Amino acid sequence: MKSLIIYLLCLQSLTGIAQTFNTDKIKVKWNLKENNYGGSSSFMADFVIINEGKNSFPIQASELYFSYPRKVTEVLSKNATFNNLGGEFCSIQFAENLGLLAPKDSIKVTYLALGKSMNLTDAPSGLYWVNKKSNQSFPVANFIKNYLPNKEKSVLKLSPAKVYAKNKDISLIPAQQLQPILPTPVFYKPASGQFQLTTATVLKFDSSFTNEANEFNAELLQLLGKKLSVNNKVVQSVIHLKKVTGLATEAYQIIVNKDEIVISASFPAGIFYGLQSLKMMMPANSWAKKQKSIAIPCANVNDEPRFGYRSFMLDVARNFQTKQQIFKILDLLALYKINTFHFHFSDDEGWRLEIPGLPELTEIGAKRGHTLDDSDQIHPSYGSGAENNFPGTGFYSKADFIEILKYAKTRHIKVIPEVETPGHARAAIKAMDARYRRFMKLNKPEEAKRYLLTDTLDQSIYTSVQDFNDNVMNIALPSTYTFIEKVVDEIKQMYVDADAPLETIHLGGDEVPQGVWQKSPAIKQFMLNENIKHYDDLWYKYLAKANEILKAKNLYLSGWEEVAMRKTKLDGKPLYIANPDFSIQNFHAYVWNNVWGWGQEDLAYRLANAGYKVILAPVTNFYFDLAYEKDADEPGLYWGSYLDVDKPFYYNPFDHYKTAKEDPLGNPIDTLIFKNKERLTDYGISNIVGLQAQIWSEKIRGPQQLEYMLLPKLLGFAERTWAQTPNWITENNPEKADESYHKDWNAFVNILGQRELKRLDHYAGGFNYRIPTAGATIENGKVLANLQLPGFSIKYTINGTEPNMNSKTYTSPIPSKGIIKLKVFNTNGRSGRTVEVENP
Incomplete structure (x- = not known):
C-alpha cells in the first residue's frame, strides 16, 4: 500500500508538471550581438526565452534542443549549459535555480562561439522543447532570428553599389540576335524562315531511335495536346530522326527547313541531344500552355560535347x-x-x-x-x-x-x-x-x-x-x-x-x-x-x-x-x-x-x-x-x-x-x-x-x-x-581575353534572362530559380540601377513601401531623394530581394 501511495503521488506530481508544461506561448528569440567579440575569433549571441502566456512555465524542468553549426565555448550569463550531442545537434540545459518562468517574464542566455556568424544560415534551426520529466518533445511555436545586428549591417549586407559595378558591362542584346541553343553548340548558322510544328506534323525515325522518338512525342502531347503521327508518308511538315555513320556517341546534326527538320546521329544519345536542342529552338513560353503551332527558326547545327x-x-x-x-x-x-x-x-x-x-x-x-x-x-x-x-x-x-x-x-x-x-x-x-x-x-x-x-x-x-x-x-x-x-x-x-x-x-x-x-x-x-x-x-x-x-x-x-x-x-x-x-x-x-x-x-x-x-x-x-x-x-x-x-x-x-x-x-x-x-x-x-x-x-x-x-x-x-x-581561355593577351570574356558573358546572361529562365518558369512544372538583387549607385544626385539578367525588370518605390509589379519600372536615373527601394522581377511577377539606396 505504501508503494502504491508513493506511485500515485509521483504520478500526480508528474501530471501537475505536464499540465503547466505548455510551450504554445513560449517565444524564443535568437540574436547575433557581435562578431569579432573583444577582438577575438569568436562572436557573441544570445537566446531570449519569453513567456507570453498566462501561466508560469517550468524552465528548470525543460531542455531546449536545436541544430547549430557553431561551437559554443562559454555561457557568459552563467544561467545555462550548452551541450554538443554530435554533429550540429545541441541542447541548452537551464540552471535548476531558475525555477518557474512567470508570465511576461524572460530569460536571456548569452554565449560566445567560435568563428563568425555571417548570414541567416548560421542561425540555430529546428528548435524544440523537451520535458525532462516525461521526455515529451514540443516544437518551438514562435522563433525569431535576428541575424543582422544594426552595428554590423555595413559588413553583413552586400552594397548595391558593388552589385552595380559587377553588372556594369551587361547590356541588352536584341532577342533575335541570340543563338537559341544552350549549351552553345559547336556550329550554329541561322537561315531564313521558320518550320511550323503542329499536330499535322509527322514524326519519322529509324527504328534504333524508337525510345528517343517516343519520349519526344510524349512531350509534344503536353505542348500540342496531341502526339504526332509516326512514319507516315508525307511531303511536308516532317521531323525526321535519321541514322548516319561517322558521328561520335553524343554528336548530332540538325537541319531545319520550312517543311522539314532532319536530326542526324550515329547513336541514340546523339539523337536525344539533338532533340533537346530542337526543344530549345522553340519559343521559351511553349511550355506555359497548350500550343496550336510552334515556330522553330530555320538553321543548321553541328554539335558534340567537350567532355564526355x-x-x-x-x-x-x-x-x-x-x-x-x-x-x-x-x-x-x-x-x-x-x-x-x-x-x-x-x-x-x-x-x-x-x-x-x-x-x-x-x-x-x-x-x-x-x-x-x-x-x-x-x-x-x-x-x-x-x-x-x-x-x-x-x-x-x-x-x-x-x-x-x-x-x-x-x-x-x-x-x-x-x-x-x-x-x-x-x-x-x-x-x-x-x-x-x-x-x-x-x-x-x-x-x-x-x-x-x-x-x-x-x-x-x-x-x-x-x-x-x-x-x-x-x-x-x-x-x-x-x-x-x-x-x-x-x-x-x-x-x-x-x-x-x-x-x-x-x-x-x-x-x-x-x-x-x-x-x-x-x-x-x-x-x-x-x-x-x-x-x-x-x-x-x-x-x-x-x-x-x-x-x-x-x-x-x-x-x-x-x-x-x-x-x-x-x-x-x-x-x-x-x-x-x-x-x-x-x-x-x-x-x-x-x-x-x-x-x-x-x-x-x-x-x-x-x-x-x-x-x-x-x-x-x-x-x-x-x-x-x-x-x-x-x-x-x-x-x-x-x-x-x-x-x-x-x-x-x-x-x-x-x-x-x-x-x-x-x-x-x-x-x-x-x-x-x-x-x-x-x-x-x-x-x-x-x-x-x-x-x-x-x-x-x-x-x-x-x-x-x-x-x-x-x-x-x-x-x-x-x-x-572559349577564346578567352586560349587567348594569351590579357586585354583581348578580358574583352572576349565579357562579350561571351553578356551573351550568356541575355540568353538566361530573355529565354532560358522564362522556359524554366514552366518546364517540368516550373522551377524556383533565384532572381538576383538589383545593382544601384548614386551619380550626380541621381540613383542609377542595373541588373544581371536582361529581360527581367526593376521596380522601385520612393515612399518606403515594398516594390511590386504595379510599382514604377526603372528606365532611367531616379532623381528622387530619400530611401529608394528596388526589386528585380521576372515576367511572371516573382521577385528577388529588395535593396535600398539612400539618396541624400
Whole structure:
C-alpha cells in the first residue's frame, strides 16, 4: 500500500508538471550581438526565452534542443549549459535555480562561439522543447532570428553599389540576335524562315531511335495536346530522326527547313541531344500552355560535347528529396545535356535507399527524431526537429530506385550510387548496431555480428570534421566487408532489374579523422595479422580490399580525392602525395579541394599527372550549396567561396589558376598563392574524365530551396562542360581575353534572362530559380540601377513601401531623394530581394 501511495503521488506530481508544461506561448528569440567579440575569433549571441502566456512555465524542468553549426565555448550569463550531442545537434540545459518562468517574464542566455556568424544560415534551426520529466518533445511555436545586428549591417549586407559595378558591362542584346541553343553548340548558322510544328506534323525515325522518338512525342502531347503521327508518308511538315555513320556517341546534326527538320546521329544519345536542342529552338513560353503551332527558326547545327562526363551530384542524405523531385531534376539535367547523376544517398545523418535483407538501414537510418541513444531513429540534424517529418525523414524503396534508374536511362543519364565508407557512415553504423541488438536478443550472436560495423570494445577517441565521434566503420572487422558486399550486390541487382548501366560505385572515402581505430582491439589484432606498422597504412589496406570487392563484380572504384592520396612527411611535417599504389587500378577520384589559399589548389592536377582518373569537382566553382553572394539575407554556406552563376561559367578546367578571381571571402584574389603550384601536363589532361557540380543538402530543406540554390548556377556549369573551349581561355593577351570574356558573358546572361529562365518558369512544372538583387549607385544626385539578367525588370518605390509589379519600372536615373527601394522581377511577377539606396 505504501508503494502504491508513493506511485500515485509521483504520478500526480508528474501530471501537475505536464499540465503547466505548455510551450504554445513560449517565444524564443535568437540574436547575433557581435562578431569579432573583444577582438577575438569568436562572436557573441544570445537566446531570449519569453513567456507570453498566462501561466508560469517550468524552465528548470525543460531542455531546449536545436541544430547549430557553431561551437559554443562559454555561457557568459552563467544561467545555462550548452551541450554538443554530435554533429550540429545541441541542447541548452537551464540552471535548476531558475525555477518557474512567470508570465511576461524572460530569460536571456548569452554565449560566445567560435568563428563568425555571417548570414541567416548560421542561425540555430529546428528548435524544440523537451520535458525532462516525461521526455515529451514540443516544437518551438514562435522563433525569431535576428541575424543582422544594426552595428554590423555595413559588413553583413552586400552594397548595391558593388552589385552595380559587377553588372556594369551587361547590356541588352536584341532577342533575335541570340543563338537559341544552350549549351552553345559547336556550329550554329541561322537561315531564313521558320518550320511550323503542329499536330499535322509527322514524326519519322529509324527504328534504333524508337525510345528517343517516343519520349519526344510524349512531350509534344503536353505542348500540342496531341502526339504526332509516326512514319507516315508525307511531303511536308516532317521531323525526321535519321541514322548516319561517322558521328561520335553524343554528336548530332540538325537541319531545319520550312517543311522539314532532319536530326542526324550515329547513336541514340546523339539523337536525344539533338532533340533537346530542337526543344530549345522553340519559343521559351511553349511550355506555359497548350500550343496550336510552334515556330522553330530555320538553321543548321553541328554539335558534340567537350567532355564526355558531365555530372551533377545531389546529397539526399542530409535532407531528403522526394522521388518526384528527383524526376524533375533528371528532366532538368537532360535538357541541358548533363549525362550523369551522382546519387549521394548515404551519410552520417541518413541512409535513404532500401536494401533488401537489411531493413534497419531505412527503419533506423532513414528516420530522424528526438533521441539521445539512436536506438530506434537517428537524432535530429540540420533543423529536422523532434518529429519524423520530411525532409529529415524519408527513403526510396527498391521499387522507387528502379523507377528512378529507368527514368534516368530514358534520358541518357547514368546514375552513380554513393555508399559512404568507411567515414561519414553514422546512419549505417547506428542501423547495424540496432540489428546487432535485435539478433542478440534472439540469442543469435553469429547473425548479430554478420553486418556489424563497429568493434564493441573500441575505446578510440576522435572527432570528425562534422563533429561526430562515432561515424567511422571499423575496417578490421570481416563484417564491414560483408556489409559492403551485401549493399553492392543489392544495388547491382536493382540496376539489373531496371536494365540500367552500372560501371562504378562511389565508396566515399573522405574525411576519416585522426585518432580513429587507435584503441580498437580488433584493429590491433588486424595490424599484427597483416604486418601493418602504422595506423595511416590501414587506409590503403581498406582501399585494396574494397577495390577487390568491386573488381570481382566488374565494377571500378570511385571515391573522393582521399582514395588517391597517401600520407607522408616532408621535413617532419605531414604531407599528402599521390598514392602510387592504385594509380593503375582505374580509381576515379572526385577532387573538390581547391579552396584558394588553403594550399591544395593544384591537388586535382597532381593526381591527374600521377595517373589517376580525375573528375573535377572544385568547391570554388561547382559547390552550388554555397551562397550566391556575401549578404546576411542570402541563404547558403560560404566556407569555400561565394558562388554566383558566373563562377561555373568562367571556370577553366585545364588551368583554373588563370580564371580564379575571388578568394573565399569574395575579395580579389592574390595570384601569388599559385606560385610553384603544379600545372596540368598533356598526360594529365588525358586523365581528366570530366566535370561535376554538386549540392550538399545540410541547409536545404525541401524542393524550393534546392531549386533556388541549383538555378541558374547549373546553366553556367552546363555551358562549361559541353561547349567547346572559349577564346578567352586560349587567348594569351590579357586585354583581348578580358574583352572576349565579357562579350561571351553578356551573351550568356541575355540568353538566361530573355529565354532560358522564362522556359524554366514552366518546364517540368516550373522551377524556383533565384532572381538576383538589383545593382544601384548614386551619380550626380541621381540613383542609377542595373541588373544581371536582361529581360527581367526593376521596380522601385520612393515612399518606403515594398516594390511590386504595379510599382514604377526603372528606365532611367531616379532623381528622387530619400530611401529608394528596388526589386528585380521576372515576367511572371516573382521577385528577388529588395535593396535600398539612400539618396541624400
